[in-house]
Amino acid sequence: MGMQAGAATLENSTEVPQKTKNRTTLRPSNCTTRHLSTGYREALGEYLDGKKESEEDQSKSYKQKEESRLKLAKLLLCGTELVTNIQVAADIREIHRRVEEGEIRRQRLEKLENEVKTSQDKFDEITMKWEEGKRKRIPQDLWDMLNTQQVHCAGLIEDKNKLISELQQELKTKDDQYVKDLKKQSDDICLLLERMEEQVKNVMKTFRQELNSIEKAFEAERRELLTSNKKKWERALQAHNAKELEYLLSRIKKVEDYEKQLNKQRVWDCEEYNTIKIKLEQDVQILEQQLQQMKATYQLNQEKLEYNFQVLKKRDEESVVIKSQQKRKISRLHDILNNLRSKYTRQIRQFEEENQSLTSDYIRLVTQFKELQKAMRHFALLDDKRFREIWLMNEEEAKDLISKAFDVDRIIHTQHLGLPWTAPDFWFLRNVGPISQQQQRSATQILEEVLIQTEEEGMEEATSETESYLDLPKQVSMKTTRKILMLLCDESGFLIESKLLNLLRPLEKSECYLLKLDAIFSALGIESEDDLYKLVNFFLKYRVHHSPSSQERTSPMSALDPGEQTDLERQKEGSLVGGEPEEKEVPPSPTLIHPNDVLKILEAFVMGLRKPRDPPAPVKVVKYVRDTSKDSAYWEALATVLPYATQNLWDALYTALEKYHLVLTQRAKLLIENNSLEKQNTELQMLLQQYLDSKINSELHVPPTQVLRAPTK
């Protein structure tokens, strides 16, 4: 009982701080329940959750919520504590009970043990006495002893009984206590239930209150929001209305405008439509007319065509006939054609044969012509030579005579007249050979000559140097020139026109070369003979320049001008020697000039040639026509080399000299006599000498010679 009271006080004492903690929100009678229905709790939790998520940023509601939450948490906590207080109190009561129970049990056990011990002692004593009694023989003693034994046993049993009754008493009190405990527990459970119920109610109430307050807060907030939003909305609406009105007005205006425009447009369209309609109707009428016309023409045409068709049919028939005829004709003509063809081939063959024979004739004739030409040239040369020889002979003769005359004249003048004599100087005196105008021949001519000559050389294998009448290639042999020219021809084919090449193809090689070179020269601008020689020299020079080994050797003839100057001298010499051109030096082989260098040389040459270009003189020389006009004058002049004054002088002198001659003849006769005398003298001397030289002289001691010699000396 004391324990219960203690528990009750304890409980009260624990409740006090709870109440103080609960403050105003929790009334002191608050009892909470542990068995708050879970569903309700979950619903609440969800509710709070949802609220929190949706309205977190709204401060007012959030504050309210927080407040409520804290309040409710506290309420729940305190409620659970209140409820569990009962359990805790029961626990501590149980502990106290256990402690007490333990203590009581221990005491009881001790007591029982003591009892057992004492009763055992007593029992032992009694049993001892039994032994003792067995030894007793005296019945009275035995009776006494039995009595005492009985008393002892009774005492023992009484003790035991007392103990049992005590224990039974205790058991009874325990039973009572059990009942009391049951009652107490049921009370506790009742209290627990009561508290739980109250707690449930309380929690429900507070939850509802809080819910209400939260809702109110939300409501207020919502209202505020609503009003503010409504204001905003109204403002926006007003603005929108104003704008709408504006738009409407402008729209009405626009509509009117458009209507006007539409009307205008409509009227205009109507007019246009009418005009177009009229026009189109007219067009339609015209077209109908045209259509009818066309129909008429069509009918006409149809008839015509039908007629034409008939005609054509007939014609066709005719044409069939004609066709057959034509076919026949064609076959006939084919036959003819075949005949003609065979004839034609035959003729072609014939003509070819003819052609061949003619070409052979032609070739023969050409060779004949060439031979003739050669012969003519030969004869011309011969004629020339003869002419020259005759001329030279005559001239020599004349000149001999003239020089005689001059000698005579000089002798007369110096010896006879005692005058100083001067030799008359005339141009013809210096002249050797036939007087001829040295005209420049064209390059082509030279070419021709060169080529032909070399060709002949090649063919005849003869030394051309002696025969060459060409006096111009002075330092250069014909061969070299030719080789150079061939090279030029081969390398500078690009200068020849393609048309010309086509034409040249059938010709012979030499002619081909000739024409080609002609074309090349015309392209290069080489016209005269000098140009040609310049070219050849240029080539040689180039080669010399590019082959230093032969530089020294070719240096004297490298310059062209000195070569030309020497021409005259050589002519003089030639006149004396007989016009044989000498080649002092054999030019190095032109094969040394590489074909690749030809173009370079040509380029350099053309550059050099261009500058000193003379206006080309129209040189049209008739070949082999000698100018004989000066010849008579020449000879006349030769005849009259001594003037008539001297002749007269000479006549006078002659007579005088004749006289002088006579004198001299006489003198000569005297001289001859003198000479004969001298001869006799010498003969005598010789005889003397003979004698002197004989061997007798040596044998003599005094030779007569010694004697003679001394006076002779």
Add this chain to the structure above:
Amino acid sequence: MQSMQATLGTPTSSALSRFSTSTQDKSSTAGQTSSTGPQPSRPSIIPPPSKSKGWGTGASGGRMRRIIAEDPEWSLAIVPLLTELCIQHIVGNFQNNPILKQLLPEHKQKVLDHLSPDLPLAVTANLIDDESYWRRCCTQRWPVCHVAKHGGSWKRMFFERHLENLLRHFIPSTTDPALILELLPLCRNYVRRLRVDQFLPPMKLPPRPRSGELSESGSEAEVEEPATDHYQLGDLVAGLSHLEELDLVYGVKDCGMNFEWNLFLFTYRDCHSLAATIKACHTLKIFRLTRSKVDDDKARVLIRSLLDHPALEELDLSHNLVGDRGARAAAKLLSHSRLRVLNLANNQVRALGAQSLAHALAHNTNLISLNLRLNCIEDEGGQALAHALQTNRCLTTLHLGGNELSEPTATLLSQVLAVNTTLTSINLSCNHIGLDGGKQLLEGMSDNRTLLEFDLRLSDVAQESEYLIGQALCANREAARQRAPNPSCFLSPITAKGPENPAG
């Protein structure tokens, strides 16, 4: 308590009678369903009086036609559709010819709406999955239904409670065990939890009148042990393929003044058969055996069978007689299973047992909750546990209420509080912590940021320090709420305590 005692004077007979009546009801209502069943549920669609009237008038004659025209209720819509009639017929003959799967969904729904909740389970159990039907069944049978406690499934609730009801009133050697085994194929797929809070002993009149001595009755019970065996759960549990929770009390409820010690006998044979049962049940997650006088030996038998159990997460042996040896066995179990919750409240564990538990706890990584309420581990055990908590990183809830603890344990615990970051709830109520101990605990609390609950009621702690500790806890709770923005967290510690039984 008193009222309950009055109402339930003879538990066995009343239970029997109730069961028989219920079965009778079923059979009787099954026949009536065709006529009475659907009518109250849909008065709007087919009002029976108007229907009969309509047909009657239509058939009687021409004179009545005028009346029909005037009858404002008459219309063709009143004539039930053929489908309606068919459904009615299906509902009426459902017991003999259950047609459900072949129907269209809307028709199926209609049929289910009109089925009687009293149909035999053999017909409905594996055929009907509709929750609303089972809801009607439950609400008809029991006035209070917490469907949330049964996983939110009415069908599961129905079968669980039905089975529990059968087991509660099973009397060995009197009731036919086939009654339960018949039910097994029907409920095996739905029962996940068995919560039997009483097992009746065999019905027998004690041959000897009760002697006054308690010790004698106890010895007698031991002698007649085979006769007091309870129902063997083995066959049943082996048949339930989804069983996850087993909550048993080997005792008689509401005995009141008819108390006898042998009503509360948990015999060795019971113990062995139960051990074999739970060992065979691999899906079991929660095993509770409370208020059943489980002493050390029986506890060891049970726990040995639970060693290396693949699924077990919670073991509850509260309100028994488990001593130090049983506690040592539990400690061994801790290291040989994935146990998360261990409840040894109101047993006889002393310092030795607490030390072995502490040793196992020091390196355990599974246990979340340990309850040693109303034991007597004293300071030695308390200190051992505190030492273990310095290394443990898993335990969140620790209940050491009523363990004769005093200041030395408080000193060590304050050190633990400064270090540990996993503990969220500690209960030290009903101890002798003392003023100094309270101060030390307050110091420890000043460094702790994780503890949410700390019960120091009736432990001789100064009110001031208790209040300050309360403030610190409040701060911690706020911080925890901030960390996990779930407003239900301040409710969760309370719900965690929910299923705890009051000390009785």
